[in-house]
Amino acid sequence: xxxxxxxxxxxxxxxxxxxxxxxxxxxxxxxCRSMFRSVSTVAGSQPDPGGSRLPDPNADVxxxxxxxxxxxxxxxxxxxxxxxxxxxxxxxxxxxFYVVTGISLRWIATAAAAGPSSIVIWIGAWLCFYTxxxxxxxxxSSRYPNEGGLYVWSKRAFGDFSGFMSAxxxxxxxxxxxxxxxxxxxxxxxxxxxxAWGHLTNNASFYIVFSLLTLSAxxxxxxxxxxxxxxxxxxxxxxxxxxxxxxxxxxxxxWHRYGSATSFTLHSLTPSTHFNDIxxxxxxxxxxxxxxxxSFMGEEIKNPRRSIPFxxxxxxxxxxxxxxxxxxxxxxxxxxxxxxxLQGLVQAISKTASRVGFPGVLPVAAFLIALSNxxxxxxxxxxxxxxxxxxxLDCFLPPAFGALHPRWKTPWVALLTQFVLGAVFIFLGQAxxxxxxxxxxxxxxxxxxxxxxxxxxxxxxxxxQREPAGPEVIRVPGGSSVAKLVAILGFTTTAxxxxxxxxxxxxxPNKPLALLKIVGGTGALLLVGVGxxxxxxxRTxxxxxxxxxxxxMPG
Numbered sequence: 001x002x003x004x005x006x007x008x009x010x011x012x013x014x015x016x017x018x019x020x021x022x023x024x025x026x027x028x029x030x031x032c033r034s035m036f037r038s039v040s041t042v043a044g045s046q047p048d049p050g051g052s053r054l055p056d057p058n059a060d061v062x063x064x065x066x067x068x069x070x071x072x073x074x075x076x077x078x079x080x081x082x083x084x085x086x087x088x089x090x091x092x093x094x095x096x097f098y099v100v101t102g103i104s105l106r107w108i109a110t111a112a113a114a115g116p117s118s119i120v121i122w123i124g125a126w127l128c129f130y131t132x133x134x135x136x137x138x139x140x141s142s143r144y145p146n147e148g149g150l151y152v153w154s155k156r157a158f159g160d161f162s163g164f165m166s167a168x169x170x171x172x173x174x175x176x177x178x179x180x181x182x183x184x185x186x187x188x189x190x191x192x193x194x195x196a197w198g199h200l201t202n203n204a205s206f207y208i209v210f211s212l213l214t215l216s217a218x219x220x221x222x223x224x225x226x227x228x229x230x231x232x233x234x235x236x237x238x239x240x241x242x243x244x245x246x247x248x249x250x251x252x253x254x255w256h257r258y259g260s261a262t263s264f265t266l267h268s269l270t271p272s273t274h275f276n277d278i279x280x281x282x283x284x285x286x287x288x289x290x291x292x293x294x295s296f297m298g299e300e301i302k303n304p305r306r307s308i309p310f311x312x313x314x315x316x317x318x319x320x321x322x323x324x325x326x327x328x329x330x331x332x333x334x335x336x337x338x339x340x341x342l343q344g345l346v347q348a349i350s351k352t353a354s355r356v357g358f359p360g361v362l363p364v365a366a367f368l369i370a371l372s373n374x375x376x377x378x379x380x381x382x383x384x385x386x387x388x389x390x391x392x393l394d395c396f397l398p399p400a401f402g403a404l405h406p407r408w409k410t411p412w413v414a415l416l417t418q419f420v421l422g423a424v425f426i427f428l429g430q431a432x433x434x435x436x437x438x439x440x441x442x443x444x445x446x447x448x449x450x451x452x453x454x455x456x457x458x459x460x461x462x463x464x465q466r467e468p469a470g471p472e473v474i475r476v477p478g479g480s481s482v483a484k485l486v487a488i489l490g491f492t493t494t495a496x497x498x499x500x501x502x503x504x505x506x507x508x509p510n511k512p513l514a515l516l517k518i519v520g521g522t523g524a525l526l527l528v529g530v531g532x533x534x535x536x537x538x539r540t541x542x543x544x545x546x547x548x549x550x551x552x553m554p555g
Contacts, residue, residue: 085147085409088227089294089301091311096237097230097294098315100379103240103322105345105369106184107287108247111323112330112348113339114280116264117271121284122324124271129497130288132490133454134316135476136461138309139483141295142474143464145304148390149295150453157460161533164396166456167387168529171418173450174384176521178377178422182211185373188346191366211426218378219419222385225408226300229382236375239368244322246365247345250352251329258355262331282500285493287323289450291316292457293383300386309474345369385414396536448501448522451494458491 089097111118146152150170155163186207190197200206222229254261262268271277291312298304330339333352349365389411392401405412465480476483502518 085297085300085404086225086227087300087302088225089230089297089307091302091307093230093234094294094301094307094311095314096234097379098291098311099318100233100237100240100372100375101290101293101383102288102315102319103244104181104287104376105240105243105326105372106181107284108244108323108326108330109339109345109348111284111287111327112334113336114277115336116262116268116331117277118280118284118327119324120269121271121281122320122327125281125285125288126320128489128493129285130291130316130320132458132486132493133288134291134312135483135486136457136490137292137295138312138474139476140457140461140464141298141308142305142472143467143469145295145298145308147297147299147386149298149386150292150457151296151387151390153460153464154453154456157463158456160394160396160537162456164391164533164536165526165529166453167391168532169449169526170453171384171387172421172525172529173453174380174418175421175425175525177380177450178215179211179426181373181377182214182426183207185214185370185377186210188366188373189370191346191350192363194350194362208426212423214374215377215381215419215422215426218374218381219415222378222382223405223408223410223412223415225410226297226382229378232375233379233382234375236372236379239372239375241318241322243345243349243365243369243372244326246361247333247349247352248325248329250349250356250358250361251332253356254352255332260332261335264331279500279503282497285497286450286501288319289454291319293380296383296386305472305474381415381418385411385418388414388417391536394536395540396533398536448498448518449525451498451501452526454494455491458487458494461487462491 111122114121140153141149144152144156148167151163151167154166187201189210190200218229218232221232271281294301294308294311295304298308301307326345330345330348333355334348338351339347346362346366346369350362353359353361388397388401390402391397392399392403392411392414395402400413401411401417403413404410462484465483469475476486502515
């Protein structure tokens with residue numbers, strides 16, 4: 001690393017860094033040149049033949065050694081550089097962002113298909129996972145409200161490798177997430193014209209085309225700008241609330257007129273301890289993830305230290321109520337045996353609307369459910385793109401990932417890369433299995449990769465308790481001891497969830513192939529991440545400097 005090399009080596013190194021291909025070579029070059037002006041001011045400078053100014057190798061060595069070079073912990077939005085992201089997310093946008101990323105209507109159907117005991121599992125997942133997660137995010141985001149969120153926290157606690165791998169696994173987890181959520185949207189859009197479009201239910205080509213088109217639209221909007229893309233997120237959040245409200249109201253009407261379609265007794269509410277049923281618990285735990293995503297855009301949020309806590313509190317209450325009340329309402333209208341994972345919510349609305357005499361509700365609800373999931377895909381696309389962006393600024397990824405679009409100031413390379421890889425996963429998810437089987441494989445693989453960063457998050461929460469907290473930091477009630485216990489609970493729940501997610505769904509027709517996809521895909525992503533990190537680390541070390549640097553180095 002930079003360390004404290006002799007003046008000749010420092011001069012050669014600086015010539016290497018600042019003699020890049022062009023002055024406009026991405027955001028990183030602008031930050032480096034801005035930092036270099038500070039070096040010149042502190043240490044004294046002299047002109048170089050190209051017109052820039054290099055530190056005088058005879059200047060005060062101690063002054064040079066006091067320079068702090070940019071890292072992910074440095075504020076990007078407040079840096080002395082006009083080429084930076086804009087603060088465009090207000091409190092309202094943030095609340096809606098937490099709603100659209102925190103609620104997934106597909107999990108309501110999945111829970112209802114498991115019967116009344118899923119309501120108790122919802123409460124358990126909320127206590128054992130969501131509560132520790134929300135409290136950890138509140139404290140960590142108020143301690144370090146930098147762009148990158150999880151990346152910054154993990155890196156500060158455990159170093160470069162942990163920071164990179166936490167970001168890498170979170171980023172790549174969205175590769176199977178996008179097909180899964182867009183398959184769900186596609187299955188629901190068919191109910192807009194069920195008679196005419198029903199034959200496409202098991203048509204793999206329809207799911208692929210629909211997913212590619214919607215992913216393209218979400219990517220384009222986010223590249224144009226977060227101030228544009230946020231409207232897709234906001235509309236998606238509103239579209240999320242309305243169908244839940246519809247199913248709750250119609251479930252109550254059906255219960256009032258015909259009685260409950262499901263028996264709610266102590267026996268039926270008690271979760272089964274059979275192995276296959278325990279596996280299901282991990283799926284509902286997965287549903288409570290998402291409250292950490294907005295922190296990835298910490299320096300694009302207006303007044304993040306104040307906005308994030310209140311928005312997270314409101315969003316958390318909304319998410320929990322929607323999951324529990326939505327599941328109960330479906331079970332009031334339908335027996336669990338008639339609920340499908342892919343089409344459960346719209347199916348419940350369809351059958352309940354026919355019973356209570358409001359068939360016209362179905363096309364509207366189907367459209368809103370599909371729109372809400374497209375909005376969720378766009379929101380996750382926007383948030384996770386900030387992870388490779390800050391990793392690019394730290395040189396762990398190629399410099400292009402640290403690039404902002406010259407006009408729209410968005411991390412367009414990261415967004416386009418995720419689009420391309422997401423498209424590949426859309427095709428791979430259909431290989432050798434049915435539509436439902438592909439959906440289950442994608443969900444299981446997404447759970448495993450997605451939960452690895454939470455291990456880093458909770459571990460960072462424990463380790464960073466050693467650092468002093470200023471008056472602006474929002475602490476977990478009870479202080480450091482309680483914070484550590486909360487994080488340990490979250491870490492343990494996360495580890496168990498990963499273990500359970502390795503097991504294929506009971507009705508998967510080809511269990512060995514499904515397991516191979518889950519384990520093989522997860523392992524491949526991790527190995528690729530390690531390789532990319534090592535290559536990036538090599539670029540930031542003295543391992544392969546240019547000849548001028550090698551000649552100046554002692555020995």
